[in-house]
Amino acid sequence: MVEKTIGKTKDDSNSLDNKLIVSLSPHIRSDESVRGIMGDVIIALIPAMIASIYYFGFNAFKLILITTISAVCAEAFIQKLFKKPIRVNDLSAVVTGILLALNLPAGAPWWMAVFGAFFGIIVIKEFFGGIGSNFMNPALGARAALVASWPSLMATYTFPDAVSSATPLQILKEGSGSLPTIQQMFIGNIGGVIGETSAALLLIGGVYLVIRKVIDWKVPTIYIGTTALMLLLLGVDNSQIIYHILGGGLMLGAIFMATDYSSSPVTSKGKIIFAIGCGLLTALFRVKGNLPEGVTYAILIMNVASPLIEKLTKPKVFGEVK
Amino acid sequence: MDLGKLTFKGGASIPEFKELTSKNPVEVLKSPKIVYIPLHQHSGSPCEPLVNVGDVVKIGQKIGSSNAFVSSSIHSSVSGVVKEISTIYTPTGIKSKCVVIENDGMDEMIESIKERSLEYYKREEIISTLKEMGIVGMGGASFPTHVKFSPPEDKKIDILIINGAECEPYITADHRLMLENTKDIVSGIKVAMKALNTEKAYIGIEDNKPDAIEAMKKELAGEKNIEVAILKTKYPQGDEKRIIDAITNRKVPLGGLPMDVGCVVSNVATIKAINDAILKGKPLYERIVTVTGSVNNPKNLLVRIGTPIEDLIEACGGFKGKPGKIIIGGPMMGIAQFDLKTPIVKGSNGVLVQALDEIKNEEVLPCIKCGKCIDVCPSRLEPLFISSYSLKDNYSKCDELNALACVECGACSYICPAKRPLAESIKIAKREITAKRKKS
Numbered sequence: 001m002v003e004k005t006i007g008k009t010k011d012d013s014n015s016l017d018n019k020l021i022v023s024l025s026p027h028i029r030s031d032e033s034v035r036g037i038m039g040d041v042i043i044a045l046i047p048a049m050i051a052s053i054y055y056f057g058f059n060a061f062k063l064i065l066i067t068t069i070s071a072v073c074a075e076a077f078i079q080k081l082f083k084k085p086i087r088v089n090d091l092s093a094v095v096t097g098i099l100l101a102l103n104l105p106a107g108a109p110w111w112m113a114v115f116g117a118f119f120g121i122i123v124i125k126e127f128f129g130g131i132g133s134n135f136m137n138p139a140l141g142a143r144a145a146l147v148a149s150w151p152s153l154m155a156t157y158t159f160p161d162a163v164s165s166a167t168p169l170q171i172l173k174e175g176s177g178s179l180p181t182i183q184q185m186f187i188g189n190i191g192g193v194i195g196e197t198s199a200a201l202l203l204i205g206g207v208y209l210v211i212r213k214v215i216d217w218k219v220p221t222i223y224i225g226t227t228a229l230m231l232l233l234l235g236v237d238n239s240q241i242i243y244h245i246l247g248g249g250l251m252l253g254a255i256f257m258a259t260d261y262s263s264s265p266v267t268s269k270g271k272i273i274f275a276i277g278c279g280l281l282t283a284l285f286r287v288k289g290n291l292p293e294g295v296t297y298a299i300l301i302m303n304v305a306s307p308l309i310e311k312l313t314k315p316k317v318f319g320e321v322k
Numbered sequence: 323m324d325l326g327k328l329t330f331k332g333g334a335s336i337p338e339f340k341e342l343t344s345k346n347p348v349e350v351l352k353s354p355k356i357v358y359i360p361l362h363q364h365s366g367s368p369c370e371p372l373v374n375v376g377d378v379v380k381i382g383q384k385i386g387s388s389n390a391f392v393s394s395s396i397h398s399s400v401s402g403v404v405k406e407i408s409t410i411y412t413p414t415g416i417k418s419k420c421v422v423i424e425n426d427g428m429d430e431m432i433e434s435i436k437e438r439s440l441e442y443y444k445r446e447e448i449i450s451t452l453k454e455m456g457i458v459g460m461g462g463a464s465f466p467t468h469v470k471f472s473p474p475e476d477k478k479i480d481i482l483i484i485n486g487a488e489c490e491p492y493i494t495a496d497h498r499l500m501l502e503n504t505k506d507i508v509s510g511i512k513v514a515m516k517a518l519n520t521e522k523a524y525i526g527i528e529d530n531k532p533d534a535i536e537a538m539k540k541e542l543a544g545e546k547n548i549e550v551a552i553l554k555t556k557y558p559q560g561d562e563k564r565i566i567d568a569i570t571n572r573k574v575p576l577g578g579l580p581m582d583v584g585c586v587v588s589n590v591a592t593i594k595a596i597n598d599a600i601l602k603g604k605p606l607y608e609r610i611v612t613v614t615g616s617v618n619n620p621k622n623l624l625v626r627i628g629t630p631i632e633d634l635i636e637a638c639g640g641f642k643g644k645p646g647k648i649i650i651g652g653p654m655m656g657i658a659q660f661d662l663k664t665p666i667v668k669g670s671n672g673v674l675v676q677a678l679d680e681i682k683n684e685e686v687l688p689c690i691k692c693g694k695c696i697d698v699c700p701s702r703l704e705p706l707f708i709s710s711y712s713l714k715d716n717y718s719k720c721d722e723l724n725a726l727a728c729v730e731c732g733a734c735s736y737i738c739p740a741k742r743p744l745a746e747s748i749k750i751a752k753r754e755i756t757a758k759r760k761k762s
Binding site for chain 2: 029
């Protein structure tokens with residue numbers, strides 16, 4: 001007597017070919033979307049992009065454009081090749097492209113930008129399963145590859161007027177040259193990769209991401225805090241700490257790279273351990289390492305440690321007695 | 323003890339849509355021409371029919387019973403003639419025997435329905451009467467109340483929690499009940515306290531129902547042992563273990579029951595049914611159902627058990643637009659129905675119609691590991707991992723990750739930006755794990 005289709009309803013026009021949709025609950029979904037989250041990250045990066053274009057001029061604009069287009073093309077190409085659905089409209093490749101550009105010096109040649117984008121998307125992201133499965137941050141991985149391949153090109157920081165300038169951290173490391181003012185450090189106009197120039201505008205982006213609940217405020221805060229503390233422990237002078245915090249890739253890395261979903265632990269305790277680890281390593285590399293900068297390798301190493309951290313920080317199930 | 327803004331860790335805030343019906347007083351739905359009363363409306367053993375085709379029955383007459391302890395009697399909700407003993411799918415998808423009764427429209431009550439005062443009852447007598455009167459949990463799982471009220475000797479129940487949270491979006495049946503039957507609820511709480519031999523009771527209500535909180539507080543003025551606990555509006559605040567946590571700060575152990583921490587939780591509608599059964603001699607044959615969503619006039623209706631859902635929809639002015647899904651219960655935990663003849667049972671608190679054009683069929687994307695599902699899980703599980711194992715049929719791994727602690731609230735699927743079927747796949751894993759455990 002029970003039929004799989006509904007009988008005639010009173011008003012026949014109201015029936016859906018006499019069939020109803022059946023599925024498991026829940027029957028409503030939030031407005032959250034992958035595209036929306038990536039869109040938020042892009043919005044948060046706009047102030048930093050404006051700063052980079054303002055201080056480094058057309059070169060910065062060109063780099064952002066090249067890496068973004070290359071990243072999207074690389075993703076579409078490899079997904080087509082792997083016969084996977086083409087999902088460039090989730091905007092994740094755009095985020096990778098922008099982040100990569102922000103991690104390049106203004107004078108980087110176009111082919112290096114293209115290579116970096118292809119390497120990041122194809123080797124680091126898609127070879128390991130694509131969005132959500134990559135164990136490293138694609139933009140940072142690409143930067144590391146570029147630094148390893150063309151170390152001098154990646155360490156030549158030029159302004160639009162072709163004046164090359166040392167970064168504040170280089171000046172600190174070598175102990176020669178004149179440091180910019182703290183105000184400059186905060187607002188911008190310092191040597192370095194194009195994205196790290198203005199701490200203030202990076203922070204605005206970070207606050208936006210926290211408000212939009214895209215990232216956990218604890219990660220960048222703990223990362224930066226740990227770095228400062230560790231630097232002090234390693235004997236760095238009080239007066240230099242502020243240069244370490246505002247200079248180099250720390251702000252950019254802490255806000256936009258260490259909070260990458262895929263390559264950091266998914267548990268909230270794990271995220272904290274991850275941030276502490278990043279901070280310790282950054283300080284250690286900056287003080288004891290050969291290079292003035294340490295953020296890239298600190299985050300990459302913690303990326304690799306993430307699965308382990310995740311395993312060790314499984315949340316205690318409600319009512320579980322251990 | 324501060325009894326305001328109580329809550330638990332995790333959960334999600336979900337648009338409520340309760341304004342569709344929260345101001346509509348309960349209307350009595352005309353009894354239908356034919357009722358389809360399933361004999362399996364509760365957790366536990368199904369009932370066997372006590373009537374034959376052709377028998378004349380009255381309202382409240384027992385038409386099904388079982389000797390099993392975990393079961394509850396079934397009563398006729400109309401007066402009339404038994405037309406058929408057939409088989410039907412209940413709203414929960416159980417295939418059950420069903421007594422089909424043609425209503426004679428006389429609404430004749432069975433003679434035994436008469437008032438009785440609580441003092442004349444012994445504790446054991448209340449418990450046995452609850453089974454006789456067919457009282458089961460009316461908040462969802464339909465667990466027989468007499469079983470819940472009979473904890474083993476060594477489990478002393480010192481707190482009774484009345485669940486008036488009603489955290490499911492859209493549903494307002496309990497809200498209206500608390501406003502319109504406040505007295506019955508209070509006297510029902512006293513019956514339940516006597517049955518459980520419990521000194522203390524709290525009625526937990528989410529703070530999105532200030533009028534219900536006010537009404538209950540007013541009615542409870544002067545009662546020392548029954549208090550209103552105001553809960554933060556958050557899904558799934560009404561989940562049994564979460565409401566115990568919020569109000570008493572006691573954590574039901576993993577795999578345990580509320581009685582393990584000295585608590586019993588009963589829904590407000592159940593308490594009203596207990597009151598009616600014990601003090602008025604009225605078995606459970608009708609309940610309040612919120613009919614809402616894409617119907618022309620959303621309403622709260624008092625419905626006889628066994629009324630087909632099409633009658634409810636008709637009483638609410640019919641479908642608004644093309645119907646896509648018809649859900650018994652709320653949008654988070656309710657069950658989509660395939661047949662408009664499916665009857666309302668004791669556990670049906672709502673009928674939600676979703677129009678075809680409001681059902682988004684969104685593409686499932688790869689997990690981006692944002693961790694939002696972990697943040698909202700009231701059981702503090704890791705839905706993304708359990709789900710991925712479940713989708714690969716690796717159920718023993720799901721078991722290791724405590725899939726069975728999932729309460730199927732659906733918050734993870736709701737929040738997921740990649741629109742992954744998290745709760746859906748975990749439910750499947752739970753079923754497989756339970757089936758395997760039964761076998762071995």
